[in-house]
Amino acid sequence: MNDQPPLLEVRGLSVRIRGAARNLVDEVSLELNAGETLCVVGESGCGKSLTALALMGLLSDPPLQLMGGKALFRGQNLLSLKRHNLQQMRGDQVAMIFQEPMTSLNPSLRIGEQIAETVRRHRGVSTADARARALEMLERVRIPAAGARLDAYPHELSGGMRQRAMIAMALANDPAVLIADEPTTALDVTIQAQILELMRGLLAETGAALILITHDLGVVAEMADRVAVMYAGRIVEVGAARAIFEDPQHPYTIGLMSSMPSFGDSGARLVTIPGVVPSATAMPPGCRFAPRCPFVEDACGAQPAAKAVGSDHMVACVRAPLGVAA
Amino acid sequence: MLAFLGRRCLIAIPTIILISIFVFGLQKLLPGDPVLVMAGEERDPELIALLREKYRLNDPIPVQYAAWVGNIVQGDLGISLRTQQPVTALIAEKLPVTVQLAVMALIIALVIGIPAGVLSAYKKGTWIDWVANVVALSGLSVPNFWLGIMMILLVSVQLGWLPASGYVPLSEDPGQSIRTMLMPAFVLGTALAATLMRHTRSAMLGVLQSDYVRTARAKGMGEGTVLVKHALRNALVPIVTVTTLLFGELLAGAVLTEQIFTIPGFGKLVVDAVFNRDYAVVQGVVLCTGVAFIFLNILADATQRVLNPRMRQE
Ligand SMILES: Nc1ncnc2c1ncn2[C@@H]1O[C@H](COP(=O)(O)OP(=O)(O)OP(=O)(O)O)[C@@H](O)[C@H]1O
Numbered sequence: 025m026n027d028q029p030p031l032l033e034v035r036g037l038s039v040r041i042r043g044a045a046r047n048l049v050d051e052v053s054l055e056l057n058a059g060e061t062l063c064v065v066g067e068s069g070c071g072k073s074l075t076a077l078a079l080m081g082l083l084s085d086p087p088l089q090l091m092g093g094k095a096l097f098r099g100q101n102l103l104s105l106k107r108h109n110l111q112q113m114r115g116d117q118v119a120m121i122f123q124e125p126m127t128s129l130n131p132s133l134r135i136g137e138q139i140a141e142t143v144r145r146h147r148g149v150s151t152a153d154a155r156a157r158a159l160e161m162l163e164r165v166r167i168p169a170a171g172a173r174l175d176a177y178p179h180e181l182s183g184g185m186r187q188r189a190m191i192a193m194a195l196a197n198d199p200a201v202l203i204a205d206e207p208t209t210a211l212d213v214t215i216q217a218q219i220l221e222l223m224r225g226l227l228a229e230t231g232a233a234l235i236l237i238t239h240d241l242g243v244v245a246e247m248a249d250r251v252a253v254m255y256a257g258r259i260v261e262v263g264a265a266r267a268i269f270e271d272p273q274h275p276y277t278i279g280l281m282s283s284m285p286s287f288g289d290s291g292a293r294l295v296t297i298p299g300v301v302p303s304a305t306a307m308p309p310g311c312r313f314a315p316r317c318p319f320v321e322d323a324c325g326a327q328p329a330a331k332a333v334g335s336d337h338m339v340a341c342v343r344a345p346l347g348v349a350a
Numbered sequence: 351m352l353a354f355l356g357r358r359c360l361i362a363i364p365t366i367i368l369i370s371i372f373v374f375g376l377q378k379l380l381p382g383d384p385v386l387v388m389a390g391e392e393r394d395p396e397l398i399a400l401l402r403e404k405y406r407l408n409d410p411i412p413v414q415y416a417a418w419v420g421n422i423v424q425g426d427l428g429i430s431l432r433t434q435q436p437v438t439a440l441i442a443e444k445l446p447v448t449v450q451l452a453v454m455a456l457i458i459a460l461v462i463g464i465p466a467g468v469l470s471a472y473k474k475g476t477w478i479d480w481v482a483n484v485v486a487l488s489g490l491s492v493p494n495f496w497l498g499i500m501m502i503l504l505v506s507v508q509l510g511w512l513p514a515s516g517y518v519p520l521s522e523d524p525g526q527s528i529r530t531m532l533m534p535a536f537v538l539g540t541a542l543a544a545t546l547m548r549h550t551r552s553a554m555l556g557v558l559q560s561d562y563v564r565t566a567r568a569k570g571m572g573e574g575t576v577l578v579k580h581a582l583r584n585a586l587v588p589i590v591t592v593t594t595l596l597f598g599e600l601l602a603g604a605v606l607t608e609q610i611f612t613i614p615g616f617g618k619l620v621v622d623a624v625f626n627r628d629y630a631v632v633q634g635v636v637l638c639t640g641v642a643f644i645f646l647n648i649l650a651d652a653t654q655r656v657l658n659p660r661m662r663q664e
């Protein structure tokens with residue numbers, strides 16, 4: 025899609041519980057180009073959050089352990105950075121927003137300070153300048169009465185306002201990459217739309233690339249330039265949003281698409297595929313979707329290699345490429 | 351905050367009245383007649399009658415209570431039956447000694463217990479955590495009197511570093527005063543440090559799992575900032591509660607520690623008074639401790655409000 029090297033290139037990222045036999049995130053490879061929005065979709069528990077946390081160096085260790093892989097960002101491997109360099113990167117060039125606005129802000133620190141401290145940390149500016157930047161950010165995320173909110177505590181804000189504050193915090197140092205892990209799942213539908221709209225606007229202004237984790241296909245349809253579909257810890261299909269929506273190749277993706285009432289209809293959840301995700305201990309050796317797959321064949325007993333089926337479209341399925349769009 | 355303090359003090363008044371009724375009633379219910387003790391061996395009926403009159407023991411009980419409260423309000427807690435000194439003066443003399451011991455012990459407990467708890471939570475499952483827990487467990491299971499005697503033997507007798515007993519008022523010679531009090535405060539403080547360490551550890555373990563600590567790391571904050579500014583600050587709320595509860599333990603421990611190190615404090619006053627049925631002193635001491643507890647609780651609640659913004663809004 026793009027001749028330039030990707031901004032962030034993830035190769036073979038694997039995570040497992042220390043001592044477990046199989047990976048919870050298995051050989052995940054992704055590319056994120058500058059300024060684009062990549063949506064990562066998949067059922068609950070498929071490893072989306074773990075992938076994001078691993079990229080940020082935030083896996084709780086123990087029990088979670090990085091088993092290998094690289095994440096190249098501006099010539100550096102995020103996964104092998106020394107702690108000090110990782111801390112310099114986090115919140116500055118790569119930032120993250122979490123799912124739970126209610127618990128992700130520190131309850132005993134004022135909103136302004138929570139934004140200002142990351143500005144001071146990464147820009148080495150004075151307390152007053154950092155506070156001014158915090159105010160500017162609160163205004164940019166359109167929090168009403170931003171000046172008064174600087175000195176508010178998180179409990180004094182509604183969920184939507186807190187998520188705006190989280191966004192302000194994450195974007196305070198103009199990161200090149202923003203990772204948002206289900207930023208709207210905990211919010212009301214109307215607020216969800218507002219937050220997504222806000223994020224889209226801010227990304228357009230700052231040119232930051234976004235990895236948006238969601239299991240809401242409506243959100244994907246609205247936001248994504250590219251889509252990665254995850255199943256049981258693996259990327260089963262990845263590519264341009266258009267290709268994924270119009271020509272899904274993996275049976276799991278096809279199932280997802282047919283579970284969606286109509287494109288752009290927010291709130292569709294991925295629940296209609298029969299069967300359940302195999303547990304980490306009962307993971308089949310080959311294709312992990314095989315036990316639920318209506319098209320399963322003998323070849324599925326071995327791990328299928330990712331195949332390119334279009335200019336920006338990769339599928340890990342023995343049946344791909346399909347002759348006609350399903 | 352002032353309104354809060356005012357309200358809490360108002361609410362404290364009925365509690366104080368209850369304590370006073372209890373303290374007063376206790377004297378009436380306890381076996382043993384103080385007048386008989388005072389009258390001596392002969393038990394001269396005339397002297398007994400005179401004493402009963404003097405201490406107004408013939409009045410109806412509510413009248414006695416009212417008179418007693420009236421005196422207390424004026425700062426008169428009665429006269430020690432044994433030493434004939436005013437109880438207020440006795441308490442005023444002994445209280446600073448015990449307060450100094452308690453405060454020094456508390457400082458030692460906080461300085462050891464909180465960092466140890468933070469560290470062992472942060473290094474959970476490593477040898478540091480293990481060592482901290484073993485030391486804390488030993489600290490809890492070693493009795494104060496044993497530790498006290500061992501320390502006297504080692505630090506005073508063998509090494510001659512610190513005096514084994516005695517007391518120098520803080521106002522007289524602060525340096526020497528702190529030196530004499532150091533060992534008893536340490537003995538008293540370490541037992542509390544162990545409790546404090548274990549509570550700090552469990553509070554920190556919870557907080558370190560929280561989303562906002564992850565957020566702080568995601569912002570690139572250093573581990574020191576994450577631990578102290580983001581984690582410990584939130585863990586302090588349960589820690590302050592535990593510290594308040596420890597105060598009872600601290601006072602009980604002080605009584606014992608004062609005996610071991612022959613410190614002329616509150617503990618000695620209580621023990622002597624109880625053995626001599628010196629009711630006025632016992633009453634004064636119990637009342638004083640009760641009121642101190644109430645105010646310490648108010649202080650702890652005020653601290654909680656400072657620490658926890660959610661409690662501040664009304
Ligand atoms: N700290 C942990 N310890 C043990 N297992 C974990 C831990 N964190 C996640 N897991 C397991 O790893 C798997 C993937 O979890 P992850 O949170 O990445 O899922 P997810 O795709 O983000 O799901 P959701 O949509 O519910 O957020 C799950 O099966 C989960 O149970």
Ligand SMILES: [Mg+2]
Pocket residue numbers: 072073074205206
């Ligand atoms: Mg998740």
